[in-house]
Amino acid sequence: MTKIKLGLIFGGRSGEHEVSLISARSIFDAIDKNKYNVSLIGIDKKGSWHLGEANNFWINPEDQKKVKLNLKNAPEITAVNKNEKVYLIDLKNGKNLSQIDVFFPITHGTFGEDGCLQGFLELLGAAYVGPGVLGSAVGMDKDFMKRIFREKGIATADYFALTKGETDKKKISKIIKTLGFPIFVKPANLGSSVGISKAKNGKGLKMAIDLAFQYDTKIILEEAIVGREIECSVLGNEKPIASQPGEIKLSSEFYSYAAKYIDGNASQPIPKAELPKKEMEQIQNLAIAVFKALGCEGMGRVDFFLTKNGKIYANEINTLPGFTAISMYPKMFAESGISYPKLLDKLVQLGLERKERNDKLKRDFAI
Ligand SMILES: Nc1ncnc2c1ncn2[C@@H]1O[C@H](COP(=O)(O)OP(=O)(O)O)[C@@H](O)[C@H]1O
Ligand SMILES: [Mg+2]
The missing domain is CATH 3.40.50.20 (Rossmann fold)
Structure with missing residues (x-):
């Protein structure tokens, strides 16, 4: 061979x-x-x-x-x-x-x-391997990603996007009135919780906005959701499959940069979330819906909030998620019966298949 x-x-x-x-x-x-x-x-x-x-x-x-x-x-x-x-x-x-x-x-x-x-x-x-240009770009931009969630009727936290010239007092007051405190402030295009703050009052909001603008020219201000953080891995091109969902248990205020990488006690990733069958299936179906809506192929890890009364909000997709031996993307598939080496084989296969499929498309129009 x-x-x-x-x-x-x-x-x-x-x-x-x-x-x-x-x-x-x-x-x-x-x-x-x-x-x-x-x-x-x-x-x-x-x-x-x-x-x-x-x-x-x-x-x-x-x-x-x-x-x-x-x-x-x-x-x-x-x-x-x-x-x-x-x-x-x-x-x-x-x-x-x-x-x-x-x-x-x-x-x-x-x-x-x-x-x-x-x-x-x-x-x-x-x-x-992994999503193409569009899926990757849309998956990275939290504003465009959420616009697509809205368009597809996928529940997501209410939000406003701002560029630097748009931070006049009147506008900010209106946003505070609509969202209420606390407000999550995020650079639109980043990850690992870098530049993200949870603002609890006007002063905090101003600081949070200044911080987020250090990382991006566009930021989002988002309604805070109280709920469990549930994640689900997706794999496939035209017919993607979803893994068993997992959960990030937090003892910190939110899943911050420190909770992700510095303070080992602040978060506990659990590859198999304890969920009733109905909610588990809803999350798997939603993960696939998010993946497809954003034009993704190959892989993606879709992150959700699940509230006490069972409402599921899509938070984001990670199109090239962490892939260490203890990362959630491969762990959730291992829980679902696809081992780490097998997952690698499938991902490579999907990349090769996509290229073969796309190469068959006509590029010119000859009469
Ligand atoms: N709207 C929200 N409500 C509650 N918690 C939030 C909200 N947005 C973000 N968080 C918290 O902040 C973390 C990082 O936010 P996220 O949007 O996932 O950014 P990143 O792309 O940097 O991971 C989340 O895992 C969660 O703990
Ligand atoms: Mg995240």
Whole structure:
């Protein structure tokens, strides 16, 4: 059997650089080396691509706070399309380093998960894992994502989007009147709870708005929902399936950056949520509805709030979710009977199938 030549892409110019390194390491460790020939493509924090070796590419691979890319002996590369095949090229001498059949980007956050990298891979004519340009971009922009939820009748917390010029007192007062305190303030395009605050009064709101604008030119102000945080993994192209839902149990005020990455006691991810069958199915169906509504393919983790009286609000989708051995996306599928290595096989297959399907589309109109 000829092996599939897989380009695993990780790191990148995002606040989630380190998580991405850990996700990639877990994928590399688990992937079946009899089936795949893996090229390790690390994007450094300045955006340069490097081809590394497994035995020395990661510094401190066990520690998310200290993990780093080792760029020594990892040549700078780029990817090019030659005669409909994709190659990694050494930037120093232009030599072909390897051919790639399919890329697996596990680049969380800005530039890697928001359609930018996906656009580059499309231009290359490459097969790749995860949603395409549109699904990635819409999934990243909380304003556009929620507009689509509204249009599809998917319940989501009420909100207003603001750009910098739109923060006059009158407008803000109207928003406070409509939403009531507390108000969640978020940069529109980010992740990992970076720049997010829960504002409890006018002064807090002003600070929260200033903070969010440090991270994005557009922010959202959102009604606070009181409820459990339930997550559900989705996998597939035209006919996606949903995993058993999981839950994030919190002992902090909300699932903040610190609760996610710093204070180990602040949150407890549970891959199998305790839910009545009816609610479980509702969440699975909604997760698929969200995934489809946002034009996603491949994978996505859909996050919800479930209130005491059973109302389900869609909060967001993560189109390249955390993929470490303990991350919720693979854990929820493991609970549903799809093991981590099997999940990798399916994701790669879905990427290859999408490319094959799209290549059959007519690109010209000849009479
Ligand atoms: N409308 C809301 N009501 C209650 N909690 C919220 C709301 N929006 C966000 N949160 C809290 O903040 C966390 C991060 O918000 P989220 O929109 O998921 O941003 P990110 O994309 O950075 O993960 C959520 O997991 C939740 O704990
Ligand atoms: Mg979130």
